[in-house]
Amino acid sequence: MTNYSNLLSLIPLLPILSAVILLFSNPSRLWVSILAVGSITSVALISSFLNYVYWQQTDFILKASLGNWISIAELSISFGLYLDSLSLVMITIISGVGALIHLYSTGFMSQDKSFKRYFIYLNLFVSAMLFLVLADNLLLLYLGWEGVGLCSYLLIGFWYQDKNNNLAANKAFLMTRIGDTAMAIGLFLLFTHLGTLDIQEIQVKAHTVWSLSDNTIASICCLLLLGGAVGKSAQFPLQNWLPDAMAGPTPVSALIHAATMVTAGIYLIARNSQLFQLAPDVLYVIALIGTFTLLLGASAAMVQSDLKRILAYSTISQLGYMFLALGVGASASAVFHLMTHAFFKALLFLSAGALIYSLHHEHNIFKMGGLFKKLPVVTVSFAIGCSALASLPFTSGFFSKELILEQVVASGHITLWWAAVLGAFITAFYSARLFFIVFLGQAQLSPDTTPTKSMSLALIILCLFSLLGGVQPSGLISLMPPLHADNLTNLQHWLPIILPFIAISFAWWIFKKSQFGRTHTSLLQGIHQLLKSGWAFDHIYQTIFIQPFKYLCQLNQYDVIDLFYRFIEKVSCILNNTFSQFQNGQLRSYNASLVIFCILAFAWFISGELIK
Amino acid sequence: MSLFILLLIPLLGGVLAWFSQRFDANLPKRITFISLLMCWLPLIPLFHTMLFDGASLKKSQWLINESFNWISIFNIKAHLALDGLSFLLIVLTLLMALVALSAAWHEIKQRTGFFYFNLLWTIAGVLGVFLAIDLFLFFVFWEVMLVPMYFLISIWGHENKHYAAIKFFIFTQAGGLLMLLSLCGLVGIHYQQTGVLTFDYILLMQNPITGDFPFWIALGFTISFLVKLPALPFHSWLPDAHTQAPTAASVILAAVLLKTGGYGIIRFVLPLFPEASIQLAPFMMLIGVIGIIYGAMMAFVQTDLKRLVAYSSVSHMGFVLLGCFAFNIYALQGAVMQMLAHGISTSALFFLVGMIQHRYHTRDLNKLGGLWINLPKLSAFGLFFGIASLGMPGLGNFIAEFLILVGSFEQYPIITVFATSGLILAAVYSLLLIYKTFFGKVNSPQNIKIPDTNTKEWFTLITMCFILIYLGLHPQPIFDLVPIKLMNIAFVSFSMGVSL
């Protein structure tokens, strides 16, 4: 087992090692690629080996420690790594998808001046993400949590000369930071009441300290952790940073803002699922948030015209599904959907990246069209990605989404089920719309380059995963047992399967009448605008929070408190001016006043003596 | 004798540097460099103790304890002593003195001799403050560090230097006066109650005074330390002084002068007046929290880069105040850590601002921008320290803030929640700083090739980076150094706080 422990500690260290080497050396582009891709690929190999080991022996929990971190009184925190089936799934996704995206990036970024910087950030990100999912205590998890946030910030603003990219990066960092701060308070609360930050201990102790009937503090803890999850996973009410985050390079959007970082929130809740079981109310809130967000995201994705924004809203919506699954207590299916989503959304983003690469950074889908002849690989991969997103039967997305819907029924939340099915309909609709507009119809722009070999290779591998990845990892089921769903009615069983086809036909009908991108009545126009802005949350936050804060700060730019001291200064100046009138600089007048004073004093003294 | 030698080296070195200017204008900085290096010599045996003899650390409170009679009629002694806390702060002081020297190396061109004299004497004063155990001696050093700093600001400062220097001097001098009064009060009342006239910290701690007086005396001490920290209503000298001071003085101010306030609270106020500090604690926590939020909000609207960093100091030092008065071992450890980490990250930011000003001749955020294009190394450092100041895990500042917040959360949950919002606000101003300075397009089209970091600057900055990473990833040696005895006091007070 110790050998395995060493392997485990290598997993998060290899990428950061490669980042450090890149930072302090100046290799050629080829060597940068070899080092960066190589480190992640070796991590992927290690994790597939661990999968193999896991496949052989079922109760497989691996621990490793990279040393002691903080140890004061009762607070004892180490750099401990903990691998069970949940984190194994996560590291497999991260390293697998990560390696493919690294490979893809060597082609996508080959023209960029800051090639090395890009891979430093990307390696650092993978390392932080691995720390996040492998951490055995919440503080180390928080380190990874903030680390991925930082790398996300750096990569969104990667092309730093454009002001908008930086603003988007700032927005992403600050909005997730709000969630992170809630989570930090959650950590304080957990530590104060349970006396530990070790994740496994928390799960056990929580059930001894709190119970279902006495769960106020447990609920508050869960709510605060949920705050962190909501921020990272772009759920309502902190969802609107994600569409702007598309300002970064497209592979970054694929890795960070689709496959891995945004799923950290789901991981956090799944990891602490036993703690969350103590707070059914919070679970219900999670389900509600998930449902609301999936509808919000899907409806906003329906009307976007920017290719990447469509995918971003779609990510928000799919993350909503995972939250819904978590909320109804089906963590395993949430993680399953996380996995399939990582495959097909990474595929979609990478194909989108290939499109953008070939079309001179054109993002507007209405300027594309008829591309299927010119870019066959991209078309096929996009088609596979879209069908998995729309959960057409036998794609990977189909199995996971069906499972979630089934579990929702099993939990008894029928209203939420209807909402989720509506979401599935819209999802299929916008996927079809996206595909039709970009690849069919009349050719407009013609691509001048084709994707490089490394890009195509990554796309093909991801295609395979998206098609065939619909196998739920067995370990998840034993770790987080799913709900039993044997009471499905026929409608509940068949509707989600048929619905995507209806949605696609509907989209085809509208597309044939070439009605996309047009609105007729002013009412539709208004709704269109509202949906396009993501239900205007940016505007609302701007008016409610940002403007007042800015106004308040501006009001006090010159420091009110300093005014008090300036007042004292003024008073002393006035007094000084008054009294300095006597100070005329004439020595003789000073002397005279001295003498006069002495004489008077003397006279007064003597007169006093005489009277006595 | 080693502690006296430690103090004498910068004092003599300063005088030597002043006189050497007659021979060569470059001589003073060399002499300063040599004397700063020599200051490490008396500490070498200590490093040995730390590394190989951990037991002696825990055995006695003081690692070195030296005492001589000074003014025997009042029983005032030249009593210097060193424990883990003062050791940490002395190491910080000496490191930051080297940083300040590196900042001044090319910046200071006029009256170099007098400049380095003042620099070394400030250092000596600070070292004395961290070492003096006799309260009177402490007060003397407290004043010694002010006057040279006044000259540093008022002679080599920027456009509004006289105003800033005088403001700095009056504020700190008023604080010092208050301290002198409380000190005399403490000694006088102690004499009345026990019949022993002493200024000695250890003796005063063994027989604490009783009655109503301790509260007021503790308040006096606390306020004089708050001025230095600086905490909220007394902070307004800091932005002016920091902004107008030359880079070297800003570095020293931020890195060590502010720390004397926190040190004073931990060393004197908490152990000497445990009950009074418990009474004071809620107000102090409140002041700390308001300082955190207020400082961050002020930093957000500044257009002068140095002012922004200065206000961020106010915000960060609010955490120190929070940690000191939370009466909790985590918070106290966090406060010490915050002093170290803030000392490094903020002075690094001042150092960077100094470099930027040296190259672009402006500190105005609206005129800067796009530095990354021409100066990638400098900007990468700027990014690193900006990120450090917003409390990124893995760096020292995070450990500090986390411990402080965990510790104070047990005592004052509501206040701590507000303090935690400081983390968001820290992100707001840090990102603003990074965004306005390093990112974006170059605002003023300059064809002149501006040099990136030179070797000396690069070495200085990378060292500070590594120290911050070390503090963030392996803080345990620091925690072990902070004296156990002191912690006991915190615990005693804490249990009393429960019973009160």
Added chain:
Amino acid sequence: MIPVSWILFLSLSLFSIGIFGVLARRNLLFILISLELMLNAVVILFIAGSRYHSSSIANSDGQIMYLLVLTLAASEIAVGLSLVISMYRQHHHLDIDKLNKLRD
């Protein structure tokens, strides 16, 4: 023996002359001289006091004070004169009505 009141009168008149000198003269040199005059007036008072208070020789505090004041006066005048000289070199006059730079 001379009555003490005579000596008091002498001292008083010397002192008044000194005061008058300080007040009325504008030349710094004369002011210094007048100051010396005033010092001497006080010294005379000391000696008279010592003589008046002690019948025997034993109490000679007054005389000691005289010596002290003499030394002080000498050192004071040394410093004062050197200042006066350097001031004269700077300004080429010693008119105190014009030497009011310290006011600002």
